[in-house]
Amino acid sequence: MSEPSVASYPVDDTNRVKRLYKRAHYDQATVHALLDSGTLCHVSYVIDGQPYCTPTLYWREGTKLYWHGSSASRMLRNLSEGQPACLTVTHLDSLVLARSAFHHSADYRSVMAFGHARLIEDAPEKARALTMMVDRLFPGRTESLRPTTDQEVKATSVVMMEIEKASAKIRAAGVIDDEEDYALPVYAERIPVRTVLGAPEPDGRLLPGVARPAPLAGFSAGRRLDEALTEAYAASYPAG
């Protein structure tokens, strides 16, 4: 999907960042880039007044988000109008030790996306979404696998949410202290945090001669996960 960099999600009281508003971004380019650099999200929804915060794998197509339905499935079934939901993706980038307790902080990048979650009931639509779930992570992988069976599609719940509103919040500032506190003999530092890949572990029961496919080269030991995911997404879905 072509997206001019000026495209932005609408802002209202739901998604307007109230605290530290200078960290906020609403443009699609920033929001989508952050979404495409992750694979684990947390999604919030309400069942009988009880909020749930469920970790799951997600993926993006244009302004739509998809995720595994899991325990939300029963609630979502037959609710064609959808249920309000919020899907959040967060990268922790550092721990910040300042000279005062008050300014201890963390660098991070996060996106909160709001919309109405709907269970995908149509089998072909669901099968297409599941292909994207795999190929979004590992370019071209689906065509190297045996076909997914109808029973497998049936056994998998996929939820779709059109992003109605979204906000990205980014702190990348390290140590920030009150000016007078810089005169204190207190140690302060930024401790970088990053999520990285280890050395791939080939399955022990591979058939002789079965080698690692070339498109997996980006998933190499020591690589940052967010970079590998961004690259994989762009390889599989170059139009965004």
Add this chain to the structure above:
Amino acid sequence: MSEPSVASYPVDDTNRVKRLYKRAHYDQATVHALLDSGTLCHVSYVIDGQPYCTPTLYWREGTKLYWHGSSASRMLRNLSEGQPACLTVTHLDSLVLARSAFHHSADYRSVMAFGHARLIEDAPEKARALTMMVDRLFPGRTESLRPTTDQEVKATSVVMMEIEKASAKIRAAGVIDDEEDYALPVYAERIPVRTVLGAPEPDGRLLPGVARPAPLAGFSAGRRLDEALTEAYAASYPAG
């Protein structure tokens, strides 16, 4: 707080793990160990029917969880009975490439904790909680800092939630395929994922002679964040 290993959170329809129930744990030892190995959580709550999924820093004391209130503050103020909330912590441990799309998965460790969130209004109670927020991460750090001012305490929102129910879910299985699929000439692997610390970056404006305090030694380059956090928690709060 002393906790016999048999202590468990109650299980009902809210926190019972429905899918893949073999991955579920309800004992306090497992739930608390996972909580103490993290610092970033996602918390869900409802404002006017809209669920929010907010990333924030959290910490545990016994069976209580605390976190920064941020946008929930207005909702929580003056609601002495509390608001239903769900706080979730997730570690992503791998990406799993199986021989079928259906068995693509991820290894992970997560905790969902349910309860009622209350804003801490009492200033001394809040100041005590904020000390724990810092010292839980960096043992003994608060006493090396200038005292927090009344204004800083006032400007900080802290939310407390007694854990009423909780469940931990752990997948640590790598590749699992249908037995007949092992005969396919398809590549399969587990790609480990871990969140690690980079080399600490001392602030550029440290006074001469101000050295890195010894209790920060556990936060060293290449160390796993979850291990450093677990160790720091145990050093500051050895009784759990």
